[in-house]
Amino acid sequence: MAIATRRGTAAYSLSPPGPYTFPASHHVVYVGLDFAPGTCARLGDGKTERYDAPAGAIIVKPARLKARLHLSEARESSIIVYPDNSLKELARQQFGTEQVELKPPPLGTLDHTALRIGQLLKAELTKKQGAAEFYVERLIDILGVHILHAYTSRDREPQQLKGGLTRKAARNLEHFLRANLARKISVGELATLANLSPNHFIQAFSRTFGKSPHRYLLDLRLDHATRLLSEGDATITDVAYLSGFSSQSHLTAAMKKYRGTTPTRFRSSI
Numbered sequence: 001m002a003i004a005t006r007r008g009t010a011a012y013s014l015s016p017p018g019p020y021t022f023p024a025s026h027h028v029v030y031v032g033l034d035f036a037p038g039t040c041a042r043l044g045d046g047k048t049e050r051y052d053a054p055a056g057a058i059i060v061k062p063a064r065l066k067a068r069l070h071l072s073e074a075r076e077s078s079i080i081v082y083p084d085n086s087l088k089e090l091a092r093q094q095f096g097t098e099q100v101e102l103k104p105p106p107l108g109t110l111d112h113t114a115l116r117i118g119q120l121l122k123a124e125l126t127k128k129q130g131a132a133e134f135y136v137e138r139l140i141d142i143l144g145v146h147i148l149h150a151y152t153s154r155d156r157e158p159q160q161l162k163g164g165l166t167r168k169a170a171r172n173l174e175h176f177l178r179a180n181l182a183r184k185i186s187v188g189e190l191a192t193l194a195n196l197s198p199n200h201f202i203q204a205f206s207r208t209f210g211k212s213p214h215r216y217l218l219d220l221r222l223d224h225a226t227r228l229l230s231e232g233d234a235t236i237t238d239v240a241y242l243s244g245f246s247s248q249s250h251l252t253a254a255m256k257k258y259r260g261t262t263p264t265r266f267r268s269s270i
Contacts, residue, residue: 001125003133009081014076015076016071017074019070027062028082032055032077048068056114057109059107078122096170117142132269165204165208173190177190181217218254236263236264
């Protein structure tokens, strides 16, 4: 069972014993969901390793490498495939640069965060009524951000993308936007924080984050709204105001346009 999104593809698999190969074309994150004794794995030209893989054992395969896996018993897993441009976009949003390099952890590494996200993907992908693409895409995003923070090297990270914001300014702006997304925020206010003119700021922000300030803030608000809708019993009107939308109808129109659903449909699908 798999679903493709703009960010990448997520799949849930109950794999029988035997060999499996992950080609070098994309970044792949493999999360084992149950105990798998006698697992054998090899990454790139490295040595084949045999280990008893716990639930949550993770394999992180950069696009430049091929991975081979041999299961001695049937195993459940969640597998997430990221195109290179997808991880670069996430890296630009998180660090203000695309210049990051995946550093795979040792084979058999237990990752509790990846396990939890893998379990959520399994639950969504195996729903009888079908998976919600927008929710799967959010989980792919969350796992991608975790992978970037936990398993990348940024030793040669530039302080500033050409024509973009400095790394410090990008991080400060992102923290400010996340902390204040429930209130009205003007481009002038953001430009002042970055010590730039409004026109220069819009160009630098778009170069750094890959989207305009307005669209970036809108996506943050939609992400926050979907979290509130899935985590609690707040009314849709309250969710709208807490997420920075002027009304329930404003939230509904934005979700329908940019996420292909409505607050009511989203909540009923959980």
